[in-house]
Structures are given as C-alpha cells and as structure tokens.
Amino acid sequence: xxxxxxxxxxxxxxxxxxxxxYVGRPNIGDATRLLERIKTxxxxxxxxxxxxLVKEFEQRVADFLGVKHCIAMCNATIGLEIAIKATGLTGxxxxxxxxxxxxxxxxxxxxxxxxxxxxxxxxxxLDPARLEQLITPKTTGILAVHLxxxxxxxxxxxxxxxRHRLVLLFDAAHAxxxxxxGRLLGSCGDAEVFSFHxxxxxxxxxxxxxxxxxxxLAEKARLMRNFGFTGYDEVVYVGTNxxxxxxxxxxxxxxxxxxxxxxxxxxxxxxxxxxELAGLRGLQVIDYNQAERNNYQYIVLEIDxxxxxxxxxxxMNVLWAENIIARRYFHPGCHRMEPYRTLDPKxxxxxxxxxxxxxxxxxxxNGTAVGENEILEICRVIRLVLGRPAEVRARLAHVQPAQSxxxxxxxxxxxxxx
Ligand code: T4K
Numbered sequence: 001x002x003x004x005x006x007x008x009x010x011x012x013x014x015x016x017x018x019x020x021x022y023v024g025r026p027n028i029g030d031a032t033r034l035l036e037r038i039k040t041x042x043x044x045x046x047x048x049x050x051x052x053l054v055k056e057f058e059q060r061v062a063d064f065l066g067v068k069h070c071i072a073m074c075n076a077t078i079g080l081e082i083a084i085k086a087t088g089l090t091g092x093x094x095x096x097x098x099x100x101x102x103x104x105x106x107x108x109x110x111x112x113x114x115x116x117x118x119x120x121x122x123x124x125x126l127d128p129a130r131l132e133q134l135i136t137p138k139t140t141g142i143l144a145v146h147l148x149x150x151x152x153x154x155x156x157x158x159x160x161x162x163r164h165r166l167v168l169l170f171d172a173a174h175a176x177x178x179x180x181x182g183r184l185l186g187s188c189g190d191a192e193v194f195s196f197h198x199x200x201x202x203x204x205x206x207x208x209x210x211x212x213x214x215x216x217l218a219e220k221a222r223l224m225r226n227f228g229f230t231g232y233d234e235v236v237y238v239g240t241n242x243x244x245x246x247x248x249x250x251x252x253x254x255x256x257x258x259x260x261x262x263x264x265x266x267x268x269x270x271x272x273x274x275x276e277l278a279g280l281r282g283l284q285v286i287d288y289n290q291a292e293r294n295n296y297q298y299i300v301l302e303i304d305x306x307x308x309x310x311x312x313x314x315x316m317n318v319l320w321a322e323n324i325i326a327r328r329y330f331h332p333g334c335h336r337m338e339p340y341r342t343l344d345p346k347x348x349x350x351x352x353x354x355x356x357x358x359x360x361x362x363x364x365x366n367g368t369a370v371g372e373n374e375i376l377e378i379c380r381v382i383r384l385v386l387g388r389p390a391e392v393r394a395r396l397a398h399v400q401p402a403q404s405x406x407x408x409x410x411x412x413x414x415x416x417x418x
Contacts, residue, residue, distance in 0.1 A: 024199030029258030065186035076195030076208030141167035276379035282307025309389030
C-alpha cells in the first residue's frame with residue numbers, strides 16, 4: 001500500500017499493480033454450466049439462425065424485463081440500426097453527444113442527421129427543455145440514452161414525443177436490470193436497445209437486444225434482423241444480418257443465472273468506492289437512486305479542477321502509471337469526433353454541459369474482477385494525489401513522455417482514444 005506521495009509510479013516507484021486493472025473486465029458466470037451448454041449446441045449442430053438457445057434467451061429476457069418482445073441481436077449497434085430503420089426514422093433525430101459513438105453512428109450510417117442535444121449536469125441524460133428547442137420540421141424522432149444505467153427523464157421525453165408526433169427510442173446499452181418508477185427499463189418509448197457486449201455487466205460476449213411492446217414493430221425488427229426473409233424464398237424488407245449466435249445465447253443464459261451475483265459485487269464495490277472517496281474536495285462519485293434497481297456497473301467520478309487543483313487528465317495519467325486504466329468515457333463527446341466535427345464544427349457552442357462533463361468525468365474499474373484490496377489501493381492513490389495536487393502537477397510536468405503513462409499504455413497495446 002502506498003503511503004507517501006513519493007511512492008507513486010510517477011516518482012519512479014513500481015506501479016501499485018503489477019498487472020493492469022481495467023474498466024470493463026467481463027463478468028464470467030458459471031463456466032461449467034456454460035461449457036455444458038456449448039457442448040449441447042455443438043452436439044446439436046445448430047449454431048445460429050434462431051436456434052433453441054436464442055429463443056430461450058429471448059423469452060427469459062422478456063419475462064425478466066416484463067416486456068412483450070425481446071429480439072436478440074449480434075450487438076447493440078446493429079440493434080439500434082434496426083430499431084431506427086424499423087421505426088421509419090429519417091431526416092433529423094435528436095440525440096445526446098455525451099454517449100458512446102455508436103448512438104450517433106447508428107443514425108449517420110443510414111443517412112440520418114444526429115442533432116446533438118445537451119444533457120442535464122446532474123443526470124448526464126438528455127435535457128428535455130433544450131431538446132424541445134431543437135425540433136424542426138425535419139425531426140422524426142428522439143434517441144435518448146440511459147447513461148450509466150440511470151434512467152432518462154422518461155415522462156418528459158414521452159410527453160414531448162407524443163406532442164410532436166416523434167418516434168421515441170432509448171439506447172439502453174448501460175441499463176439492463178435498472179428500473180424507473182419501480183419498473184425495469186425495456187418497455188419505454190417505441191423500443192429500447194440493450195447491449196450485452198463483453199464490457200457490460202451482463203454479457204453474451206457480443207450481443208444486444210431490441211425490446212418493445214409493439215407487436216408490429218417487433219415483427220418488423222425480427223424480419224430485418226434476418227435479411228427481411230419471411231420464408232425460404234421470400235424477402236419483404238431490406239434487411240441485414242443482426243442475428244445472435246447460439247454460443248452468445250449460451251453465454252447470455254449463463255450470465256442471467258449469475259446476474260444477481262454480478263450486481264451484488266458491483267454494489268459492494270460501488271459502496272466501497274463511495275466510502276473511500278467521501279469528503280475529497282472537488283471529487284464526486286455519481287449516485288444511483290437507492291429507491292430503484294440499479295446494476296451499479298459504472299463508477300463515475302466527476303473531477304472539478306477548480307476545487308481539486310488537478311485536472312481529470314492529470315489524475316488519469318497518475319492512475320495509468322499505477323496500472324489502473326481508468327477511462328474518460330465519453331471524451332471528447334460525439335460532436336468532436338468525425339464525421340460530426342467536420343459537419344458542424346461549432347456544435348460545441350450549444351453543448352456546454354457536454355463539454356464540461358467530457359472534461360471532468362473519469363471511470364474506475366468495477367465488476368467481479370475487482371476486489372476490496374484493489375479498490376482500497378486505487379482510492380489510496382487518488383487520495384494521495386488530491387492531498388498534494390501541486391506537487392503531482394509539478395512532477396507530471398517534468399516526467400518525460402518516455403516515462404509517462406502514455407508509454408505504459410502504448411506498451412500494452414491499449415488504444416488511449418476511441
Ligand atoms: N450505446 C452505448 C451508450 C454504448 O455504451 C455502447 C457500447 C453501444 C451503444 C454499442 O453497444 P455494442 O454494439 O458494443 O453492443 C467499449 C465497448 O466495446 C462498447 O460496447 C461500450 N459501449 C463502450 C462503453 O465500451 P471501448 O472502445 O472502450 O472498448 P475497449 O476495447 O477499450 O474495452 C474496454 C476495456 O474493457 C478494455 O480496457 C479492457 C476491457 N476488456 C474488454 C474486452 C472486450 C476486457 O477486459 N475483456 C474484453 O473481452 O468500447
């Protein structure tokens with residue numbers, strides 16, 4: 001355990017961890033049960049195309065969420081693209097910029113302009129008041145994101161969508177097993193889209209799902225997922241290949257069985273982080289509504305440099321040197337990535353909260369791969385840095401690039417930016 005500032009790796013000491021600790025390490029459920037399922041699917045020689053495991057997975061997810069239809073997908077990005085296509089979106093769709101790039105790309109990919117709307121500084125989700133100002137005759141829908149699994153202002157968004165006759169979709173990539181008003185997300189708007197990517201607390205290796213209570217939309221999404229085929233020789237829509245494979249569903253069924261354990265580990269870790277980082281001036285761990293169900297996957301720090309005396313990026317560099325690979329999700333905001341920054345170089349002027357959050361948010365590791373000892377060490381480093389920010393800054397200014405965290409990361413082949 002490091003007790004003095006001079007123990008930090010930026011001062012030439014060994015990093016806190018010999019091996020890197022990542023944000024987004026997958027939770028693995030009962031491996032024996034998974035291998036049994038894989039053996040069964042291999043024996044059956046049914047590997048994909050709506051096999052029995054995918055059907056079982058869809059039914060169990062729909063039952064769990066209390067939604068009529070779950071259409072499993074190969075990933076959430078294709079799920080978003082299909083939901084967008086199936087609901088007939090065109091022209092302009094309002095989205096947050098403070099999200100993973102897939103949210104915007106799913107629109108742009110289909111020639112639909114994502115119109116970036118600022119978010120609420122407290123919830124990090126779309127700000128309904130600002131959103132309404134962005135509606136034009138070309139607007140056909142809203143694609144809102146339940147960022148970090150914290151539900152959007154669903155009532156306001158639903159009311160605005162209804163009043164302006166807009167499609168309302170939710171990117172629920174982060175929000176599996178999270179509730180709003182006592183009800184699990186999955187039934188809101190026209191459809192919601194979940195991600196079951198390896199880095200999500202609940203994974204199918206790669207995977208996702210569209211959930212909806214709309215029978216016609218569900219039918220359309222199912223067909224579009226499979227090239228638009230209605231029978232062996234009949235195609236009724238333009239479609240794509242969005243199918244989940246049987247091996248992914250095998251992982252999904254196993255993850256479902258382990259989900260309570262994953263959430264318990266996340267919650268325990270989250271509470272420990274909160275306790276260990278409590279009272280540090282200028283640093284906040286975002287909160288989750290304790291009256292609701294949460295998956296507690298994301299440990300999100302907000303660093304106010306004016307208060308801490310150190311920037312988010314400086315803190316991140318110190319952590320990386322310690323082999324703690326904290327992440328700047330979602331820096332720098334979609335509007336500052338291509339093609340959006342070229343299409344609208346001034347978008348940032350209308351997104352002050354997004355710009356601020358993109359500069360101050362830092363995510364710490366969570367999940368079953370992280371234990372109490374790791375968290376105590378990580379928090380210890382953060383407390384050391386925030387205790388003597390001026391000395392850390394001075395040191396960072398003198399560390400040669402070759403000694404900096406960038407090199408540690410480059411050596412590991414981990415891309416810093418996405
Ligand atoms: N909407 C939102 C709001 C999203 O956040 C996402 C995805 C989507 C839509 C689209 O969902 P999918 O189409 O992916 O289903 C990662 C994930 O790839 C991405 O799914 C996720 N959001 C995003 C927040 O994080 P990267 O580019 O940061 O991934 P990467 O490769 O840097 O991995 C993150 C860390 O996880 C690594 O540092 C190491 C660790 N890791 C990763 C993998 C894949 C492991 O330890 N084991 C692994 O197998 O995007």
